[in-house]
Amino acid sequence: MDPVFISIAFVLGFLVRQISLPPLVGFLAAGFALHALGFEGGEGLQLMADLGVTLLLFSIGLKLQLKSLAKPEVWAGSSLHMLITVVVFGTGLLLLGRAGLPFFAALDLPLAILVAFALSFSSTVFAVKILEEKGEMAAMHGRVAIGILIMQDIFAVLFLTVSLGKSPSAWALLVPLALWGLRPLLYRLADRCGHGELLLLFSLFVALVVGAAGFELVGLKADLGALVLGVLMAGHEKSSEMAKKLLGLKDLFLVGFFLTIGLSGAPSLAALGVAALLVMVVPLKVALFFTLLTRFKLRARSSLLGSLSLANYSEFGLIVAAVGAGNGWLGPEWLVIIAVALAISFVIASPLNTAADALYGRYRESLRRFETATRHPDDQPIDTGDANIGIFGMGRLGTMAYDYLRDKYGDTVIGFDFNADKVRMHQNAGRRVLYGDPTDPDFWARVQAQSSRTARLVMLALPKHVSNLHIARQMIEKGFRGTLAATAHFDDQVEELRQAGVHAAYNFYNEAGLGFAEHVYTILENKGETLR
Numbered sequence: 001m002d003p004v005f006i007s008i009a010f011v012l013g014f015l016v017r018q019i020s021l022p023p024l025v026g027f028l029a030a031g032f033a034l035h036a037l038g039f040e041g042g043e044g045l046q047l048m049a050d051l052g053v054t055l056l057l058f059s060i061g062l063k064l065q066l067k068s069l070a071k072p073e074v075w076a077g078s079s080l081h082m083l084i085t086v087v088v089f090g091t092g093l094l095l096l097g098r099a100g101l102p103f104f105a106a107l108d109l110p111l112a113i114l115v116a117f118a119l120s121f122s123s124t125v126f127a128v129k130i131l132e133e134k135g136e137m138a139a140m141h142g143r144v145a146i147g148i149l150i151m152q153d154i155f156a157v158l159f160l161t162v163s164l165g166k167s168p169s170a171w172a173l174l175v176p177l178a179l180w181g182l183r184p185l186l187y188r189l190a191d192r193c194g195h196g197e198l199l200l201l202f203s204l205f206v207a208l209v210v211g212a213a214g215f216e217l218v219g220l221k222a223d224l225g226a227l228v229l230g231v232l233m234a235g236h237e238k239s240s241e242m243a244k245k246l247l248g249l250k251d252l253f254l255v256g257f258f259l260t261i262g263l264s265g266a267p268s269l270a271a272l273g274v275a276a277l278l279v280m281v282v283p284l285k286v287a288l289f290f291t292l293l294t295r296f297k298l299r300a301r302s303s304l305l306g307s308l309s310l311a312n313y314s315e316f317g318l319i320v321a322a323v324g325a326g327n328g329w330l331g332p333e334w335l336v337i338i339a340v341a342l343a344i345s346f347v348i349a350s351p352l353n354t355a356a357d358a359l360y361g362r363y364r365e366s367l368r369r370f371e372t373a374t375r376h377p378d379d380q381p382i383d384t385g386d387a388n389i390g391i392f393g394m395g396r397l398g399t400m401a402y403d404y405l406r407d408k409y410g411d412t413v414i415g416f417d418f419n420a421d422k423v424r425m426h427q428n429a430g431r432r433v434l435y436g437d438p439t440d441p442d443f444w445a446r447v448q449a450q451s452s453r454t455a456r457l458v459m460l461a462l463p464k465h466v467s468n469l470h471i472a473r474q475m476i477e478k479g480f481r482g483t484l485a486a487t488a489h490f491d492d493q494v495e496e497l498r499q500a501g502v503h504a505a506y507n508f509y510n511e512a513g514l515g516f517a518e519h520v521y522t523i524l525e526n527k528g529e530t531l532r
Helices: 003-017 023-036 043-062 072-098 109-119 124-133 140-162 170-191 197-217 222-233 239-263 269-279 282-295 300-308 315-326 332-354 356-362 364-368 396-412 420-428 449-454 465-477 491-499 508-526
Strands: 389-392 413-417 433-435 457-460 483-488 504-507
Touching: 003 023, 003 239, 023 239, 023 332, 043 124, 043 140, 043 197, 043 222, 043 239, 072 109, 072 140, 072 282, 109 315, 109 332, 124 140, 124 315, 124 332, 140 222, 140 300, 140 315, 170 197, 170 222, 197 222, 197 239, 239 315, 239 332, 269 332, 282 300, 282 332, 300 332, 300 356, 300 364, 315 332, 332 356, 356 364, 389 396, 396 413, 396 457, 413 420, 420 433, 457 465, 465 483, 465 491, 483 491, 491 504, 504 508
Parallel strands: 389 413, 389 457, 413 433, 457 483, 483 504
Antiparallel strands: none
């Protein structure tokens, strides 16, 4: 990539990051700036963009749990939302065309449907980033939002496959059989690749050679091959490690994709006006998501937070528009319009997601009127029985604390976690662990009042400091009289927890090192050895 491209992309990406926006907004702006300066993309940048999209789909496949897509709120919610959005937005685009507005007048029914289809997607990159930063990927609203995004991604890949305009070869019929035979071989190779650079190269081999090139060889879309091979490898124990290995390369190549979009043309004043008009209908997408999710028995908070994480346009919408422009169906100006609308939607959605809990707190009573009379299975009342010691966050640290305290105090210990799979794992291991998200204001209403009054000790072991701090403040405000302990990663976080009223706050890394040294010292003492 040209040094000028790197410099401008970095500077603008860095600047938007300082105001808590995704760097890709800056990358789009960099593309527009480079176009204004007279630069062109070229084959190298286009290849980089194509690799970014392919690796994005492969990474999505690696994280895909097919059983999560079988839930009605995911497959039906995403399908209904896309269908309604395409019909409503498509009709609106046609009406604007009949009114003679610029750019809309050239849209006939098929093109209006294509543009509406592109606008029906929400950004996977944005949602994953927001949910990861807030530590809510495993929360109910996070799991539902990711499931909906994956369903949208599948729709996009199917469109990309059909858009080739050619029929697969007869060899494509053998793809399922070939994949069934390849799976054991690929798993054995992954086992023997270790954890270093060879695993990274193996991941690229599976995504780009076996997946993309293999599917192209039989007349199928390369992007579909990358997604399918990602799903194929998702069951391997190294799938998450492979995704982490690819993360840097994927993000780097996606920079090329966003630059190519910006380089496709600078927006005119009329295009900016159309983009602003498109952004004005984003609240309709959010309202539709909220309505559908509450109809599927999710609580108002889960529905609101999940909907807000989807409150934007998508990079996949750009990909759909790029295919339309490349095939001559759409004018190149629509690619620029959707790119600008995407960037503006990110600017608006970012602070909305940051303030999501505050918004729910303010409009809680009004939003809860949309809830159904029956609750989703994951939102039932929580009965803690006679437990008086609670541990929030059942990761490795929380699990060790649970096992130690149960050995000392018996079955008066109970654990909570908002990862349903982790809860089932602990329950199968005989631990008393319940599903629940203590950062949710409604969580405390679901816990029986008697158990909260008799609790003697609560330990906060969630991975995100902001979550531990939030729970501590909620418990103190509700009059918790027992002992409150929490973990942290840095000394300033320890001090912040103590100022909030936590009785015992521990620096995780310091305590781990101390525990390690004490463990080794005990072993040496038992062996009668000395280092003096």
